[in-house]
Each structure stands twice: as structure tokens, then as C-alpha cells.
Amino acid sequence: MLRSEISPSLNSAKYRSRVRRLSNLFARFLNGCLRAVRRAATDACLLCGGATRDGNPCPACRQALPRLPPSRCPTCAVPTVDGSLCGDCLQRPPAFDSTVAALEYRFPVDAMIRRFKYAGDLATGQALGRLFAEHAAAGGAAPMPELLIPMPLHPARLKARGFNQAAELARLIARQLGIPVSQALCARVRDTPEQAQLSWDERRRNVRGAFSCSRGVDGLHAAVVDDVLTTGATLNELARALKRCGAARVSAWVVARTVPD
Ligand SMILES: [Zn+2]
Ligand SMILES: [Zn+2]
Missing domain, CATH: 1.20.5 (Single alpha-helices involved in coiled-coils or other helix-helix interfaces)
Structure with missing residues (x-):
């Protein structure tokens, strides 16, 4: 049949x-x-597939990763001619006091961060966290903060993405450097549209009142951990909330920083 x-x-x-x-x-x-x-x-390098150890990029790929020039704005880490404050920080001093960025946000770092954030590749996230921790431990982050705070994600975003990339990074960095981390002290109370298409002023308005923090940060030097720093508007708003709750100093700890043309 x-x-x-x-x-x-x-x-x-x-x-x-x-x-x-x-x-x-x-x-x-x-x-x-x-x-x-x-x-x-085989523990292959996540960038070139060559041999490596412990899930880190191979020595050649690490060497080729884009780093920020040594001469940077002490507040926001944007490259400046002689390491002085940049024009933006002079004109409108942000609420955060300093920025530590391990890498420049361009290829292949941008692709690694997207793979971690949007495709949920946690191995790549761990490699990025280790790169940051090494940079901080090698003296890139003095003075060391007393507390790490991951950039909070609004519960609706968290539900959609399934994880908070900043919290994953902060946990790993905290473990590597022996600094306490707290996810409970700050919350994102207002969901805001994506910032990418907005101007600086629009970004600043867009995130107004987006965070709430508790007095648990009173008198402390806290570092806010995030994957990328672009204009710093979101970070500035969280730093404002932390300072209102008594934080003595707020640092930005980001894996990568964009450099304007
Ligand atoms: Zn490689
Ligand atoms: Zn600056």
C-alpha cells in the first residue's frame, strides 16, 4: 500500500x-x-579558536584587544590630550567620581559583549569579567571600592532577557578581587526606552528618577559595575541616587568604554 x-x-x-x-x-x-x-x-580561544587555557582569549588575541590610551579624563575615562578633565566633565561634572574601563568598545570587544548580553553566552561574559578584574588588580582601579553594585535592570527587562549581564560581571569580579557585592541596595524602579537613539540631554531626561537606593551605602566608596559606558547618563543617574543615600564616592567599573570619533 x-x-x-x-x-x-x-x-x-x-x-x-x-x-x-x-x-x-x-x-x-x-x-x-x-x-x-x-x-x-579543547578549551579553544573564543576569538580565534586557537589553543588557550581556562576559557580566556589566547595570548595573541589578548594582546590585540583594543585598550584605551593611557591619557584619559580622570572622571569619565574618555581619551584627553594630557590626562586632564574632558570638556563634558568640566561643563557638567557627573555625580560619579571616576571611571575604570578595561577595554575600548570596538571590534572584537563589541561582538563579545553582544554575544554575552543578547545570546546569553556566559563563557564570554566570564572571560570579559576576568579581563576587567586583571586590569583592576594590576593597579587600574586604585583606590579600591568597598562595595560593588551591579547596574540594576528593570524587572520587565530582566524577565525578557533572563539574566542581568551587569550582575553576572559583578559577581565574578567581586569573587576575583575579594570585594563584597550587593544586588539588593539599588533597584531600577522605572523602565526607560533604549538610549541608543537619543541625544545626551534626552538621555539625561530619559533616566531621571529611574533608580532607588537604600541607606546601606552610607559613607561607602561604591563601584557601579556595567558592561559598557557610552555617554554615562544612566550611570550618572544611579550615582546621583547613591550619593543621595550617603555614598561617599562612586566609581564606574565598566568592561568597555566607547570612544567618540
Ligand atoms: Zn585567539
Ligand atoms: Zn570626562
Whole structure:
């Protein structure tokens, strides 16, 4: 008996295309699993696939990672000619006191951060956290803060993304450097639209009143941990909230900083 006689619908074009779609999906899923297993088994560099150890980029790739020039604004870490305050910080001093950024936000750092943040690749996030912790431990972060605070994500965003990338980074950095971390002292109480398309003033208005903090930060030097620093408007708003609650000093600890053209 022919199959078409039993169930003619099995031969329909719609059914065949559904099977093809499902088998494509399954093949992609299998490929992803195989890549993850291969990476774990050989401990390949997440940038070039070459040999490395402990999930870190290989020595050649680490060497090639974009770093910020040594001469930077002491407050926001934007490159300046002689390490003096930049024009923006002179004109409108932000509520945070200093910025520590391990890397410049451009290729391949931008791709690594996107892979971590939007594709949920935690191994890449851990590699980024370790790169920051090494930079801080090597003297890039003196004076050391007494407390790390991950940039809070609004509960709606957290639900959509499934994890807070800043909290993952902060936990790892805290462990590596032996500094306490607290996720409970600050909260994002207002969800705000994406900042990317907005001007600096719009960004500043956009995040007004977005955070609430507790007095647990009173008298402390706190460092806010985040993945990227762009204009600093969000960070400035959280630093304002921390200072209102008595924080003595607020540092920005970011894996990467964008450098304006
Ligand atoms: Zn490599
Ligand atoms: Zn500055």
C-alpha cells in the first residue's frame, strides 16, 4: 500500500516544508551543541579558536584587544590630550567620581559583549569579567571600592532577557578581587526606552528618577559595575541616587568604554 493512500496529507507541500523547517532547526541546535562541546573539550580561544587555557582569549588575541590610551579624563575615562578633565566633565561634572574601563568598545570587544548580553553566552561574559578584574588588580582601579553594585535592570527587562549581564560581571569580579557585592541596595524602579537613539540631554531626561537606593551605602566608596559606558547618563543617574543615600564616592567599573570619533 502506498503511503499516500494511508495519509494523503503527509505528502502535501505544507507538511514537507514543515518537516524541512524542523529538521533545519534541529540541525542548527545540534551544531550549536557540538560547537559548545568542542570548545569545552579543547578549551579553544573564543576569538580565534586557537589553543588557550581556562576559557580566556589566547595570548595573541589578548594582546590585540583594543585598550584605551593611557591619557584619559580622570572622571569619565574618555581619551584627553594630557590626562586632564574632558570638556563634558568640566561643563557638567557627573555625580560619579571616576571611571575604570578595561577595554575600548570596538571590534572584537563589541561582538563579545553582544554575544554575552543578547545570546546569553556566559563563557564570554566570564572571560570579559576576568579581563576587567586583571586590569583592576594590576593597579587600574586604585583606590579600591568597598562595595560593588551591579547596574540594576528593570524587572520587565530582566524577565525578557533572563539574566542581568551587569550582575553576572559583578559577581565574578567581586569573587576575583575579594570585594563584597550587593544586588539588593539599588533597584531600577522605572523602565526607560533604549538610549541608543537619543541625544545626551534626552538621555539625561530619559533616566531621571529611574533608580532607588537604600541607606546601606552610607559613607561607602561604591563601584557601579556595567558592561559598557557610552555617554554615562544612566550611570550618572544611579550615582546621583547613591550619593543621595550617603555614598561617599562612586566609581564606574565598566568592561568597555566607547570612544567618540
Ligand atoms: Zn585567539
Ligand atoms: Zn570626562
